[in-house]
Ligand SMILES: Nc1ncnc2c1ncn2[C@@H]1O[C@H](COP(=O)(O)OP(=O)(O)O)[C@@H](O)[C@H]1O
């Protein structure tokens with residue numbers, strides 16, 4: 001029987017408690033994940049062959065514009081996708097256990113104690129007609145052997161920990177009686193209540209004021225460090241990704257277009273899409289007086305199996321090859337660090353430089369995008 005690295009002092013661990021990641025084992029491994037939605041309008045390959053491993057206590061950032069498949073990926077890991085009209089493929093290992101075949105019902109026993117999720121909007125995660133304290137107590141009682149009074153004590157401790165003053169009083173309130181920031185903290189307390197090995201945070205601060213955003217992110221990081229909890233942080237905010245993640249995956253049209261250590265990916269982006277995202281991100285802008293560019297065009301609405309690179313229509317470097325052939329994820333020159341890119345003409349390479357030069361000279365890309 002493994003001991004829980006996340007166990008708190010004075011708490012006993014039930015012999016049937018679910019396993020958490022062992023030393024040297026990844027907390028979460030996703031292998032060749034695919035998700036298709038079959039709708040009357042056609043099939044949408046929302047997650048296209050994504051693989052990654054999340055080390056114990058590490059943070060994996062997932063960035064990309066709206067519609068790129070980030071939430072679907074997270075829900076697929078959580079087994080939260082609807083059963084109808086959805087096809088999935090690939091393997092998911094949670095603390096070493098294969099959970100790929102599990103339906104939502106069987107997955108319940110892994111929720112909370114092995115993997116938990118924090119959403120953008122706490123109102124979708126909290127039960128509106130139940131006092132917030134009771135929601136946390138109930139979850140603790142369902143997943144741990146703690147008695148009711150122990151669970152109540154733990155709930156108050158958790159609420160204090162996430163920065164909620166007067167936890168006894170707050171426990172008795174309903175979600176609508178709390179501010180947005182307070183509700184987000186309650187949801188985080190709920191997610192942490194059974195000491196998950198992995199926390200998936202999907203835009204956890206997007207709905208909050210900037211000042212509260214930083215507080216919540218710092219809180220998540222603190223909790224993570226104390227618990228050696230792995231975290232998947234989904235955000236469209238590159239500034240958050242830069243500050244709070246170790247590794248980064250950049251998604252576009254359901255695919256990973258670039259991945260690697262966060263610092264390296266942001267300092268030396270290799271994908272033209274990552275470069276464009278960086279240019280459009282004011283918070284990471286280099287000198288204060290550089291003119292901000294917006295990212296022209298939109299991500300594809302329905303992601304079919306187009307022949308070429310999904311980003312080609314919006315890419316300043318696009319050549320004929322990009323329209324007919326799909327690039328594979330390959331290691332960059334700094335490949336030892338795991339930095340990979342899905343592009344025929346990566347930024348910072350002679351080929352990429354040449355492609356941009358050709359397009360600038362002719363004033364248009366192979367996909368017809370006009371360049372100034
Ligand atoms: N339940 C669903 N049925 C059909 N298509 C869906 C469903 N949920 C998401 N999608 C589609 O999957 C794609 C990815 O969506 P999502 O993961 O929510 O994007 P993101 O979180 O990156 O903004 C989008 O094209 C979206 O329309």
Ligand SMILES: [Mg+2]
Pocket residue numbers: 070071072202
């Ligand atoms: Mg989303």
